Amino acid sequence: MSSTTSPFPDRIELTGEGLVLRDWTEGDVAAMPDLFDHPDTAYWTPLVSPFDEAAARARLDKARQLRAQGTTIMLAITTDGGAPLGEVMLRRAPEGTELGYAVGPAHRGQALAARAVRVMAAYAFEELDVESVILELEAENSASVAVATATGFSLLDVPLIEGEEKGRPYVLQTWGLNRP
Template identity: 80%
Template sequence: MSSATPSFPDRIELTGEGLVLRDWTESDLAAMPALFDHTDIAYWTPIVSPFDDEAARTRLDRARKLRTDGTGILLAITVDGGAPLGEVMLKRAPEGTELGYAVGPAHRGQGLAARAVRVMAGYAFEELGAEQVILELEAENAASVGVATSTGFRVLDVPLIKGEEKGRPYVLQTWGLDRP
């Protein structure tokens, strides 16, 4: 992290769109497997699978390390600051300020991902001075394409990102949203 890059505060709580995005805490560990141990999340995201109590502890530790390193933040998506319903991520990467999200299966269909992306993009623009935020997703992931289009992202004219995760090849498109 360069000295020109603002560091993240020790504690973050973002509100808007009927949501409270907050830091993961020890008390969330028991709820995390129900959110992340699902075939869709295993297939479309790099989140470890199966996602058990040990994976929850590892994710909490990773969230804290990313924050300390100044490279990213992982926040619980909640409606009131209480029970987590999913996660939204912001990562500083060479490609740009990247956002990501995962919503627990029991909480889908409420627009949580789109609302969380809008709140996190606002944070990136207003607090971090980002000129653009990006999403990297597979064109076949209809739910994520829906989130990207509904939040104003557009496919960027940049090379596709090809790789392999969990033994499965993937091809990611980069979608961008410019500072308003």
């Protein structure tokens, strides 16, 4: 963590858009496999697969470690502060302040990702004082492209990001949203 990067608060709860974005808790570990152990999630995200209770515990531990390091915030997406429906993430990266998300299969089609992205972007602009946020996604991931366009992001004219995850090559586009 650079000396110019302020630490994140120990606890975060963000509200807006009919959502409560809150810290993951020990009580969420049992619910996380239902959210993240799905072929779409395995394909489009770096989350491990299969995503079982051990993976959930590791994810909770990683979320706490990355928060303490001041690099990443991972919050549960909820409508009322209760049961998690997915996750929204903010990561301080060399290429910019990146947002990411995953919504459980049973909870898709409710604009949860778009709403969570808007709330997290507002947090980045208002509380972290960033000038812009980015999304990195594959052009073929129509659901994520829909989230990007619905939330006002624009495709940036920057080099594509090529890599391999879980034995599958990928090419990511970078989408950006500037502070209002």
